[in-house]
Amino acid sequence: MQPAIDDFHRLIMEDVVAARAAVEQLDAAFIARGILFAGKAMPAHLRPHFFSREQRRQLETAAASVLHAALAAEKGLFGGNREALFEALRIQDAERQLLRTDPGYDNPVVWTRLDAFPTPDGIFFLEFNHDAPAGVGYSAAMTEIYLDLPIVRRFAEQYVLESDEPRPALLAALLTTYRDFGGQEHPNIGIVDWTDVRTSADQIILRDYFIREGYHAVIADPREVELRDGRLYAGDTRLDIVYRRVVTSELLTRLDETRDFTTAYEIRAACFINSFRCRVSENKAFFAFLTDPSQLSFLSDEARATLLKHLPWTRIVAEQHTTLPNGQRVDLCEHVACHRAAFVLKPADAYGGTNVYVGSETDDATWEQALRRAVRDDALWVVQQRVATPVETFPIHHADGTFTFEPMKYNANPFYLGGQIAGAVVRTSQSAVINVSAGGGSIPTFTVAPRQSA
Template sequence: MLHEAVGFYHDMLSNTEIAAADAHEQLFAGLRERNLFFGDRPLCRVLRPHFYTAEQWAYMQTETEHILSSFAKVHRACISDADLRAQLSLEPYEEELFHLDPHSTPWSTSRMDSFFTVETGRLQFVEYNAETPAGIGYGDELASAFLDMDVMKRFQERYAVHNLPGMGDLLHCLLRGYRERGGTGTPQIGIIDWDDVPTLTEHEICREYFEANGVHAKMADPRSLEYRNGALWADDFRIDLIYKRVLCSELIQRMGIDNPIVHALRGGDVQMSNSFSAKLLAKTASFAVLSDERN
């Protein structure tokens, strides 16, 4: 069925009514409208989104849930077992700072980078990004751009297409984590990353979504933050919850441990998604630790 669906989509692109050139122009108009660029490069250059059958998606979801459950167990063990942590080859600052988040689940979101081979029906994992998983906002907006295309509208006349938006889940997880860590009310969210990264366009997608759903949010460079009067500030914007997009390693390399974010965390005056202890499993060695039978 999937092969037939892909063939039908490709055939439409060669149709005189829906030419590939027209589809290309529609897609790029959608990218421009939504500012879907990674730096100055368009986020997508192909005219067909990747399709999965419901059965394939259910399989990938189940496999991913299994390995995420295993990673959660390894994380809990690493918190209390220094010998196990040693297998991760932590940097000195990582060993010093992971205890700032005493909770068993330090991440609000994570991403399993993987490959699904259609011919074999197998899913293979290559990396666990538990520190700064990007792509949720990009994915939602890119799906929206495809769904607006004439070729996709015609495709849906024959096939049922289900989009899988993620921004609602992202905001829900951020707010749930905030409450689980003792936060009350609706937090003001600081989307924290360097002001010259190519993913700023996705940060803006997130900021607009948060604001549209009643949560005040501001993008800020870590170097612009101040810790004063028992709060973390970006100009006159008080940050209750950091949606961390900056890499911990870059934060410490550029600003050292003596920085406003670390001070606010130590003072208990701010919360941070995907905090320093998330780095425990954001290491390439985490797969080796997970698969080593001696552990």
């Protein structure tokens, strides 16, 4: 994709004044369309991310296959004994109660966002984001805005641009799951999350889309919904589908304030999507089982190979001996302490890039302190083999109006929506911890091909 990148950057330098105006148009459009994070315009670059058709095909194939294999593994680990799996992941009693509840349909992951590192050695998925992931609304709106930029229209004279629109696939996944749940009515959709959440703009974009598609949709706080006669309501609106955006770990700290919400789930007063059962395979400690061949004998050879090919070697931090990918048997903590540059250390049940220690960017004393904390903590931590972070050059617009082209770390985040990959965003950062919450930015993706070969 380097020729396409170079051609886009050449357009910037050929008319810096127009490029500067495009940045201003981009920021204004983000604010006008509500593409905000924590109340400000979403950090972005003037150039979107480009995939070739083959790169896009490889990403989509890998994402779908690794997720299917992971969900198959969840069913079979510990001989299918879910309580044993809960115990291994140290899932607390309050959450176990939610996980034991049958949501009324089979699929634990209706939709998700995967964190992928496309590297020269292959595509690696560092995390699954099943539990209330954001980004579909942002992605769709950003794509529309970029297509309206004059510089993108000029670029499209040289290249065919294939853009993403994931919202129809998301809506279809919600409706299909609602039918599987047994729903018969033309459903009302409630997007449920805390009122002050930083990704509320993404929810507004989706609510407005659902309404345009003919569905009554509202945004509600889980503290304010009510059970009435066995149904869940937000004000006067009966919620048939709860598009759950409230994060489970936060919900568990406010159970007294959200009793009607959790009770509605337990009695199936509405169809909750995703169900709380998605949390099992999202847990970062789950990767310790997915990357341990001794745990995967019940899987097909193909599924087992897929997991070992696309997931980085991961182990739960504990005083234990384990086997490295090369077959060497080691003392885990001793090995990790001595080879910090090869590993990343992070809590198993956290999000937003918090408390993530990248060994190559952490000094010895801090690494040792974090490792001691991980061993002693009541909550699980994992150590994960560090994957080479992809780097790509992006245009940086400076306050004085000039542009420079600087290397940025990035990851690709495909959306899995009702059984298919439908769209992706790319996040960039100067830090190895790539997350908007941790100071990164977000841009849409386009599949491009030179016009003469289209």
